[in-house]
Amino acid sequence: MILKRILLLLILTSMTSLPSELEAALSLEHSSDNTNKITTTALTxxxxxxxxxxxxxxxxxxxxxxxxxxxxxxxxxxxxxxxxxxxxxxxxxxxxxxxxxxxxxxxxxxxxxxxxxxxxxxxxxxxxxxxxxxxxxxxxxxxxxxxxxxxxxxxxxxxxxxxxxxxxxxxxxxxxxxxxxxxxxxxxxxxxxxxxxxxxxxxxxQQFITNSVTLLAIAVMLTLALIALMLYVKTHYRVTLACAGYIGLHGVGWAAASGFIDDMLNLESVNSTYWGMIIFPFAIAAAARFTQLLFNFERLHKPLATLFNGLAILCLLLGLTLPLLSFSAAFTVSHIIALLWVPLAIAVGINMLVYKDFRAKYYLLGNLVYGLSLLYYMLSHSHIITGQSHSELVVLAALAVDCVCILLSLTAWLQQKKQDYSRAYYQARIDPLTQIGNRYALSEALKELTTNYIIIFIDFDGIKRVNDRLGHDQGDELLRYGARLMSTTLNGQGQVFRTGGDEFVWLVSTTDSIASTQLIDELAALLQQCHTALTTKWPMSGISYGIAHGQEGRNQSECLALADQRMYQHKRAKTSVFP
Structure with a gap:
C-alpha cells in the first residue's frame, strides 16, 4: 500500500510538470484506529x-x-x-x-x-x-x-x-x-x-522600517489635512476645504489599504484594505477641485476650469460606482484615474510655472515626485517589474512629500490672498492723491475713540482760485503739500484724514479734560503754522478750521459736526479769505 501511494504521487508530480526530486516523500501508515499518520521527509x-x-x-x-x-x-x-x-x-x-x-x-x-x-x-x-x-x-x-x-x-x-x-x-x-x-x-x-x-x-x-515609514507618512498626511481643515474653518475659502480633502482622503485611503485601520479597529466582518482603492477617486476629485481653485481657472482660463470641474464630477461618480463593481474592476479603474491625473497635474504645473505663477513651483514639485512614485507603483503591479516588496513605501513617502508641497502651494495662495486683501484694504482707506487716510479710514478711527479726544475740521482756502489761475496740477500739488505739512506738523500726536476735495480732519487723543484745554491751544498754534507755510508758497491760499472736544458731544458724529460748524464760523470771521 505504501509503495502504491508513492508511485501514485510520482505520477501526479510528473503530470503537473514539477521536478519529482523536489517534492517531499509522503509515507502513509494505517494505525489500528484507522487514522492516517503522516511522515514527511524533505529531499535535498x-x-x-x-x-x-x-x-x-x-x-x-x-x-x-x-x-x-x-x-x-x-x-x-x-x-x-x-x-x-x-x-x-x-x-x-x-x-x-x-x-x-x-x-x-x-x-x-x-x-x-x-x-x-x-x-x-x-x-x-x-x-x-x-x-x-x-x-x-x-x-x-x-x-x-x-x-x-x-x-x-x-x-x-x-x-x-x-x-x-x-x-x-x-x-x-x-x-x-x-x-x-x-x-x-x-x-x-x-x-x-x-x-x-x-x-x-x-x-x-523589516517590521520597524515598514511600519515606521507607513505610519509616519499617514500621520503627516492627516496632520496636514487637519491644518487645511482648520484654515477652512477660519477663512471659509473653498480652496482650503479642497486641499483638506485632497490630502486627508489620500491619508485615510492609505490607512485603509495598508491594513492600519483593520489592525486598529480589529474588524472581523469587513476587509477594510479594499477601501483604499474605493476612496482614491474621491481623493482625485478633491485634487481636481483644489487645482482649479488654486490657479483661479474660473477667472483666468475657462476651458481648464471646465476640464477640472468635469474631472472632479467624473471621479465622484466613479467613486460612487466602484463599490458596485468587482474589486479587480475597481482596482483597474483607480489605476486608470491615476494614469490620467498624474500627467495632467504635471502639465498644469509646468504650464503655470511658465507663466511664473508663484504657486506652481510647489505644486509641480509635489506632483512630479508623486507621479514618478505612482508610475513605479503601477509597474510593480504588472509583469514589467517584479519582486518589488517596498513599492507601497515608495508611494507613501512620495505622497507625504507631495502633500507637504500641496500645503505649501496653499500657503503661497493664502499669502497672495492676504497681500491682495491688504492692497485692497489700503486702497479703500488711503486717499490716492495725498496718501493719507480717507473718509472710510476716518469712520473706522472714530469708532475707536473714547470720550477724551479732539476733532479738528479743516478746509483749505482759495483752492478754486489756485486751480483757475495756476492750473489743476498746482491745485493737486497744494493738497499734497498741505497733507504732508499737516502730518509733519502734527508729528505723531494724532492722525490726518482727507474727507473730500479740500477738506481734512485731525483726530487727537487726550488724557483728561484739563490737559485737553492746553492741547487745544497747542493745536491751534500748529494750525497757524500750517496756514503760514501754505500762504508762503501759495499766497491766495490758507486754511480755516474748527476745533471740538469729545465731551462736547454725545458721540463722535456730533463732535465732528460741531467742529465742522466752527470751521465755517472761522472762515466767515477771517478778513482775508479767497472765494
Whole structure:
C-alpha cells in the first residue's frame, strides 16, 4: 500500500510538470484506529520552495510560481483535516505564471527544517495587500502535534503587526522538520504572491522600517489635512476645504489599504484594505477641485476650469460606482484615474510655472515626485517589474512629500490672498492723491475713540482760485503739500484724514479734560503754522478750521459736526479769505 501511494504521487508530480526530486516523500501508515499518520521527509534540493533549511540568518523569498496551485474556493472551505489539504493539493495544477493582478484561492506547501541547535521562531510573510482568507498548517515529521494558523485581514488576532502584508509566527523545535501547508484567497493580488520566510532579526528590522515609514507618512498626511481643515474653518475659502480633502482622503485611503485601520479597529466582518482603492477617486476629485481653485481657472482660463470641474464630477461618480463593481474592476479603474491625473497635474504645473505663477513651483514639485512614485507603483503591479516588496513605501513617502508641497502651494495662495486683501484694504482707506487716510479710514478711527479726544475740521482756502489761475496740477500739488505739512506738523500726536476735495480732519487723543484745554491751544498754534507755510508758497491760499472736544458731544458724529460748524464760523470771521 505504501509503495502504491508513492508511485501514485510520482505520477501526479510528473503530470503537473514539477521536478519529482523536489517534492517531499509522503509515507502513509494505517494505525489500528484507522487514522492516517503522516511522515514527511524533505529531499535535498536547490529549489527553496521544496526544502528550506532554516537558521538564525534565514531570510528567503520564494516565488509564487514555485508554491501555489489554483483551486476552487467554494469547494475548498472549510479545511478541517490534513487529508483534505493533501487531496486539494494533489487534485490541483500548479500555476504557470506570476499571480500579479489575479484573484481566487490557492493552495501550496513548503518543506522546512530547523537547523538550529535549539527551538526558534520564524516569520512567514505573504506579499499581498488584500487577503480575505488565510490558513496555514504545520505538519511535523517528528510526529508532533500540528499547528493551525490564520493570517487574513479578517482573522489575524495574535499575529505580529506588519502593514501592507500578512504574517504569522512559526515555532520549530530543535532539528524539527516537516511541511507547511498554505491556503490563501483574495479578490485581487496586486503584487506577486511571494512568501518570505525570515528569522526574528530580519523580520523585526523589516517590521520597524515598514511600519515606521507607513505610519509616519499617514500621520503627516492627516496632520496636514487637519491644518487645511482648520484654515477652512477660519477663512471659509473653498480652496482650503479642497486641499483638506485632497490630502486627508489620500491619508485615510492609505490607512485603509495598508491594513492600519483593520489592525486598529480589529474588524472581523469587513476587509477594510479594499477601501483604499474605493476612496482614491474621491481623493482625485478633491485634487481636481483644489487645482482649479488654486490657479483661479474660473477667472483666468475657462476651458481648464471646465476640464477640472468635469474631472472632479467624473471621479465622484466613479467613486460612487466602484463599490458596485468587482474589486479587480475597481482596482483597474483607480489605476486608470491615476494614469490620467498624474500627467495632467504635471502639465498644469509646468504650464503655470511658465507663466511664473508663484504657486506652481510647489505644486509641480509635489506632483512630479508623486507621479514618478505612482508610475513605479503601477509597474510593480504588472509583469514589467517584479519582486518589488517596498513599492507601497515608495508611494507613501512620495505622497507625504507631495502633500507637504500641496500645503505649501496653499500657503503661497493664502499669502497672495492676504497681500491682495491688504492692497485692497489700503486702497479703500488711503486717499490716492495725498496718501493719507480717507473718509472710510476716518469712520473706522472714530469708532475707536473714547470720550477724551479732539476733532479738528479743516478746509483749505482759495483752492478754486489756485486751480483757475495756476492750473489743476498746482491745485493737486497744494493738497499734497498741505497733507504732508499737516502730518509733519502734527508729528505723531494724532492722525490726518482727507474727507473730500479740500477738506481734512485731525483726530487727537487726550488724557483728561484739563490737559485737553492746553492741547487745544497747542493745536491751534500748529494750525497757524500750517496756514503760514501754505500762504508762503501759495499766497491766495490758507486754511480755516474748527476745533471740538469729545465731551462736547454725545458721540463722535456730533463732535465732528460741531467742529465742522466752527470751521465755517472761522472762515466767515477771517478778513482775508479767497472765494
Amino acid at each position: 534540493s536547490s529549489n527553496p520552495a521544496a526544502s528550506l533549511a532554516l537558521n538564525h540568518l534565514s531570510n528567503t523569498t520564494i516565488a509564487d510560481i514555485d508554491i501555489w496551485r489554483h483551486i476552487n474556493q467554494e469547494a475548498a472551505l472549510p479545511i478541517t483535516s490534513l487529508t483534505q489539504w493533501e487531496h486539494l493539493y494533489q487534485s490541483s495544477s500548479p500555476i504557470t505564471q506570476s499571480l500579479v493582478n489575479q484573484s481566487g484561492a490557492y493552495i501550496g506547501r513548503i518543506a522546512l527544517t530547523n537547523r538550529q541547535p535549539h527551538a526558534d521562531n520564524w516569520f512567514i510573510k505573504f506579499n499581498a495587500n488584500f487577503i480575505d482568507t488565510g490558513i496555514a498548517y504545520w505538519q511535523s515529521a517528528q510526529g508532533n502535534q500540528g499547528q493551525w494558523f490564520t493570517f487574513s485581514q479578517l482573522d489575524d488576532a495574535g499575529n505580529p503587526m506588519l502593514l501592507h502584508s500578512q504574517v504569522f509566527e512559526l515555532t520549530l523545535n530543535q532539528q524539527e522538520s516537516g511541511t507547511l501547508w498554505l491556503y490563501i484567497a483574495a479578490k485581487h493580488y496586486a503584487l506577486p504572491l511571494t512568501v518570505n520566510i525570515s528569522s526574528s532579526p530580519h523580520f523585526f528590522k
